[in-house]
């Protein structure tokens with residue numbers, strides 16, 4: 037059940053990407069935070085690592101998003117997998 | 120499961136961490152321990168400490184959150200100049216790599232074909248006995264993931280203790296050609312510039328390099344500039360389109376080995392158009408070419424006229440023929456280099472290094488920058504990147520290569536050997552004067568019957584996975600007979616393709632389960648402390664080396680004693696009593712890393728790679744060498760080597776000084792190398808090029824990242840990327856499993872048509888992270904004559920529908 041603080045970078049000012057930001061805000065697990073210039077802070081609080089990754093992929097693929105970086109992630113005590 | 124209060128607490132902490140990145144809090148100074156954790160939560164027993172990321176050579180710093188002896192949170196370190204608080208998707212998951220379900224926790228000995236648990240004492244005894252009985256047929260294979268103290272201990276054990284130079288790292292497979300390129304050009308290894316070049320360049324040229332996926336945080340330093348309104352022109356020169364291409368202004372698609380022709384073409388035009396930087400060349404450069412009979416890394420001096428004569432034939436049209444890049448694009452590149460008002464940074468990694476002309480192409484790209492004077496100002500730099508977190512720190516600086524000694528010294532030089540014996544206080548002549556076997560040769564000799572000249576019989580592998588990464592694996596490991604006397608020891612954290620071949624498996628501690636130091640791609644030495652215990656009986660690799668050495672000492676091996684009769688790794692307490700660091704429960708009675716590092720530090724002054732005392736690295740988020748003490752007792756790092764404005768070893772008033780010049784005159788060498796075709800090219804039988812490489816989600820052979828469920832799910836299997844028209848012509852459908860065949864072997868893979876990477880017609884690409892699909896059964900073992908680095912980027916294959924394939928892998 038990870039909680040992550042992410043930074044979304046758009047290819048131009050955040051103000052020019054209202055549609056993508058709306059789509060991010062529509063994700064129930066996401067809280068949209070501060071923005072400045074081309075960057076937007078979001079927090080993702082998801083039930084599973086799978087959902088967390090799905091959200092990551094969905095945000096990364098939105099129009100205008102050129103980078104998604106991690107500021108902080110906290111996770112619980114689930115063991116990881118084996119291939 | 121976290122309770123609601125804790126979730127809310129962590130959510131507000133995560134928002135604060137992300138928000139502070141957005142609010143422009145991005146340029147914090149480097150050396151303040153508290154700033155990295157200022158926004159992070161510290162209640163509820165959660166404590167934070169710094170460490171470099173375990174994955175790539177970018178060397179981002181993370182803050183590791185530990186609670187109840189377990190890593191529970193990761194944050195980008197805001198006090199770190201490299202990543203300024205941010206991490207890529209692999210950094211996000213770095214904490215999880217400790218917790219795969221199948222960690223190795225007990226030594227395992229293969230008896231009658233079955234692995235059986237044994238105790239450490241027995242394991243150490245078995246290894247020591249094999250070495251004692253035949254020290255000269257023992258080899259030690261390590262990696263650019265060894266910490267600096269681990270590599271240094273291995274180096275001293277082998278070369279100082281056993282008088283045996285058969286030690287080499289996996290970095291031979293990834294950056295050896297960058298080393299020989301730097302040595303041939305400047306007489307000393309590693310980039311002159313640093314990551315600041317990416318913040319200041321006007322043009323970024325990527326030579327066969329895909330940083331958007333392989334060094335994402337570095338690449339985002341450039342794309343961030345654009346999103347702030349700055350203009351940076353990105354030129355991607357490659358053999359297939361990647362995510363980097365998506366961000367590039369220009370994509371120049373070249374044929375394999377086209378980079379050699381392109382660099383010659385740029386230099387030809389700079390000379391032809393008389394717009395090279397005459398003043399820079401006259402003051403700071405010589406010209407050099409290969410000797411006619413037996414080329415060496417030193418080459419021979421040639422005149423500028425001779426250089427002009429040799430390069431005259433590399434006209435844009437001829438280069439177009441050789442490289443496939445249109446002549447006008449070659450002119451465009453040459454015009455950019457002719458413009459001294461802009462700043463140009465070149466970046467490269469495996470594309471130029473895994474190359475049978477690796478040394479040549481590295482030297483030529485340095486030559487383009489030197490000839491045009493695009494060197495030594497922030498933003499004007501030829502810079503190689505590394506894939507591993509300490510390929511520079513441990514391999515290149517500690518010198519864990521079969522021909523090298525710490526601090527840029529070499530085995531072949533008697534004076535260097537003598538100095539090294541002095542630092543180690545070992546008997547005169549301890550260091551064998553004959554260089555050891557490089558990686559490919561070492562494994563060939565280990566996998567060849569002893570009676571047929573296979574004179575390596577025991578091998579210890581630490582922190583790497585050669586059973587998956589060596590080229591032409593079939594020839595090395597499959598269907599081998601007469602190897603009953605060979606013994607493979609593998610230390611690792613998880614079962615791998617190499618542990619599957621091992622006679623003895625040693626469970627290792629990893630990352631923050633031990634103390635460590637890394638050195639990243641920009642000469643930055645980084646330090647961290649152990650934060651959690653390793654699982655079960657897993658132990659530090661450095662301890663393993665010291666425990667084996669101690670056992671040999673007790674068995675009476677003379678090499679394990681120094682000149683005073685003391686153990687070569689002796690550490691004494693304040694009362695002069697030896698601390699038994701070879702007993703694992705006493706290993707952390709002292710900081711062994713610190714003892715080893717302070718000894719190693721003596722070497723670093725020999726070639727202007729000066730390092731600061733250990734305690735300075737405890738305070739810093741890494742320091743870039745040379746690090747020199749100031750009058751006030753502080754320690755100053757160096758961003759731009761050889762440049763008078765920053766390098767403390769350039770005499771005041773001088774603009775540049777290449778003070779390790781191979782021509783002993785303070786000048787760098789501009790090399791001419793003739794273009795040569797690749798060692799194997801497609802033909803009627805094997806009509807396609809195969810290129811191999813990595814993917815964003817997985818790091819190298821995937822032994823860590825494939826255990827992280829989200830990453831494994833995002834990229835569960837290797838695949839073959841194919842062009843749509845090639846697939847259509849062969850009647851191959853999306854997702855269909857095909858067989859990739861070469862003259863050496865086969866590999867079955869699902870097809871990804873026009874996927875993430877888009878190869879041109881006639882080329883396929885396969886990533887190497889998946890141990891269930893070993894593409895290195897197919898790749899070629901041909902290597903660069905100077906660096907001995909194999910070429911994994913080009914060989915001839917055919918793609919066969921499964922129903923038509925001869926054999927299955």
Ligand code: SF4
Nearest residue numbers: 172174175179207210
């Ligand atoms: S860019 Fe490399 S060092 Fe940085 S977080 Fe990603 S994997 Fe780790």
